Amino acid sequence: YSKQQDETPAWKKVNYQNVYKDIADLLEDENYDDGSYGPVFVRLAWHASGTYDKKTRTGGSAGATIRHAPESEHGANAGLDVARRRLEPLKQKYRNISYGDLYTLAGVVGVQELGGPTVQWRPGRSDKQADACTPDGRLPDAAQGADHVRDIFYRMGFDDREIAALVGAHALGRCHTYRSGFDGPWNASPTVFTNFFYTELLENTWVPKKWDGPKQFVDKPTGAFMMLPADMAFKTDPRFRTYIELYARDQDTFFNDFSAAFAKLLELGVKFPEDAPTYRFKTLD
Ligand code: DDH
The missing domain is CATH 1.10.520.10 (Peroxidase; domain 1)
Known part of the structure; x- marks a missing residue:
């Protein structure tokens, strides 16, 4: 049997x-x-x-x-x-x-x-x-800067280039006050995967949003788009900024690096x- x-x-x-x-x-x-x-x-x-x-x-x-x-x-x-x-x-x-x-x-x-x-x-x-x-x-705290972002992602085993590529996902979606406390989308096409996180970050002037909520930034001309303090770190930190500039001008390289990371x-x-x-x-x- x-x-x-x-x-x-x-x-x-x-x-x-x-x-x-x-x-x-x-x-x-x-x-x-x-x-x-x-x-x-x-x-x-x-x-x-x-x-x-x-x-x-x-x-x-x-x-x-x-x-x-x-x-x-x-x-x-x-x-x-x-x-x-x-x-x-x-x-x-x-x-x-x-x-x-x-x-x-x-x-x-x-x-x-x-x-x-x-x-x-x-x-x-x-x-x-x-x-x-x-x-x-x-997981990263959006209120903090480059040192914190590095601590979090180095712990996972990523390097600066990979971190800069991953944060490009912030072309997608939005912040919700009832979830994170932050508010708004990063660009005008939040349901299309693009390199707009980088182009917006570099090309716009970002000013502190005037509100009662947590510190965040909005684009100066319209106020419709946002950046987290942790996002701004990619513009101000010189080593991150090299990659931000690369991905802003070269969407193919961004796509390849994002895919791998x-x-x-x-x-x-x-x-x-x-x-x-x-x-x-x-x-x-
Ligand atoms: Fe993010 N992210 N993220 N993020 N993230 C938020 C939304 C989305 C940080 C904070 C926030 C990555 C990195 C970071 C996406 C993908 C990725 C929100 C808003 C906060 C806050 C949440 C809400 O209110 O709904 C911080 C800080 C970092 C960092 O320090 C690097 C990475 C690496 C990714 C990825 O996917 C690879 C996406 C997509 C959203 C939009 C979600 C939505 O519902 O829309």
Whole structure:
């Protein structure tokens, strides 16, 4: 008497191109923000991954601990429950996908479907329980400057060029007073992935916003666009500024560097199964 056992690991039973397509179908919603969940999906993928500490080898996207309290309730993660709730039906549909794979793949979809570069991605993260949550304070504080930004990203294992490339994601989306306390989009096309973070930062005159809220900057001519204090550090710090100038004049170099750095971010601390393939997903159109 022998019983046939299915020994295929869960991650191998998922068709990731289908998941990609289903996530892409969730992006558009004219009643949400600027009409797309893409920016908040990118932010979810980044905050799920950016907790990595290379010294202790803790954090990162592998366990998807961002979905558990207390990590889900860390100030930096305010509002990301919106993205997780939007994705939850796909976790139910594709029972074998891990949350870590789903959240990071949603970031790839956000970047690619909004017109950004192709981002290589691998499956095989396995979820962890709440006891693996990282301590508060591993993600950057927008009120601080270049030294703080370096401390946070060096801890993950990034260099100045990679940090400058990653922050270009601030072409997408906006700040929400009810999430971070800050307010407004960085440019006029927050649902298109461009190098506008760099061009706006360099070409505009940024003045302190006159309001009761936390210190932030607005563009002098219209007041419609914003920069965080931590964003301004990329303009004032000479080593960061070299890369900001490079990416402002050369969108292709920005796309290449962003793609590599974002793929690296999503893989920090993940031990992939040896046979996990690397995907380069096709965009929907
Ligand atoms: Fe960011 N970010 N981010 N960011 N981020 C915010 C929004 C978005 C910082 C602070 C904030 C990255 C780096 C930094 C995105 C992607 C990335 C908000 C506003 C704050 C505050 C949140 C809200 O109110 O809803 C700081 C500080 C840094 C830094 O010091 C470098 C990086 C590396 C990324 C990335 O994806 C690679 C995106 C996208 C958004 C827009 C979210 C949305 O809902 O729209």
